[in-house]
Amino acid sequence: QVQLQESGPGLVKPSETLSLTCTVSGGSISSYYWSWIRQPAGKGLEWIGRIYTSGSTNYNPSLKSRVTMSVDTSKNQFSLKLSSVTAADTAVYYCARGVQIRPNGKNWFDPWGQGTLVTVSS
Amino acid sequence: DIQMTQSPSSLSASVGDRVTITCRASQSISSYLNWYQQKPGKAPKLLIYAASSLQSGVPSRFSGSGSGTDFTLTISSLQPEDFATYYCQQSYSTRFTFGPGTKVDIK
Numbered sequence: 001q002v003q004l005q006e007s008g009p010g011l012v013k014p015s016e017t018l019s020l021t022c023t024v025s026g027g028s029i030s031s032y033y034w035s036w037i038r039q040p041a042g043k044g045l046e047w048i049g050r051i052y053t054s055g056s057t058n059y060n061p062s063l064k065s066r067v068t069m070s071v072d073t074s075k076n077q078f079s080l081k082l083s084s085v086t087a088a089d090t091a092v093y094y095c096a097r098g099v100q101i102r103p104n105g106k107n108w109f110d111p112w113g114q115g116t117l118v119t120v121s122s
Numbered sequence: 123d124i125q126m127t128q129s130p131s132s133l134s135a136s137v138g139d140r141v142t143i144t145c146r147a148s149q150s151i152s153s154y155l156n157w158y159q160q161k162p163g164k165a166p167k168l169l170i171y172a173a174s175s176l177q178s179g180v181p182s183r184f185s186g187s188g189s190g191t192d193f194t195l196t197i198s199s200l201q202p203e204d205f206a207t208y209y210c211q212q213s214y215s216t217r218f219t220f221g222p223g224t225k226v227d228i229k
Contacts, residue, residue, distance in 0.1 A: 110177065114164075
């Protein structure tokens with residue numbers, strides 16, 4: 001079955017750029033949406049954005065000015081960059097596959113990666 | 123933005139109890155509503171999609187209902203492995219949003 005694994009630095013300095021990669025195994029990255037979702041310790045879930053395998057993106061407006069997502073279909077990977085980070089960006093970051101059915105466009109996240117903790121601190 | 127609320131924020135229940143969690147959207151979202159279960163230190167797991175469809179592999183004691191603005195997740199007979207936090211999520215708007223979660227713990 002499809003599995004997702006996040007990777008990247010666990011510690012990022014304030015004002016720098018957070019960079020994470022999600023590697024998809026057990027299936028093709030093609031023809032799906034791929035999302036990033038984060039969760040500060042003890043808090044709820046916040047959707048960051050998604051990318052389709054064509055490269056088209058949708059971002060959370062609250063983060064849009066700082067977010068860039070990309071996809072590398074040859075490596076079955078997609079990536080997140082979040083610039084100008086502050087302590088408020090400290091969270092567990094999850095990648096997830098977006099399953100969408102047509103024609104009504106209903107969609108959901110399944111599966112999820114195990115998550116990776118990113119701490120913003122000097 | 124579509125705001126999602128859940129009630130209660132937490133509940134205590136016993137094994138075998140019937141548990142109901144409510145999710146409300148700030149505007150009509152038809153049946154564009156999903157439910158996830160999250161255990162401590164783990165990623166969320168999809169339980170119900172499109173308001174009432176049971177994800178493959180999820181026990182039949184879980185069920186979802188509702189449409190428009192009001193939705194319900196029901197666990198017909200709570201099992202020890204069901205103690206977790208449950209989140210609803212709307213996919214009506216591309217700016218996907220989650221409810222704040224309902225923590226189910228042991229009475």
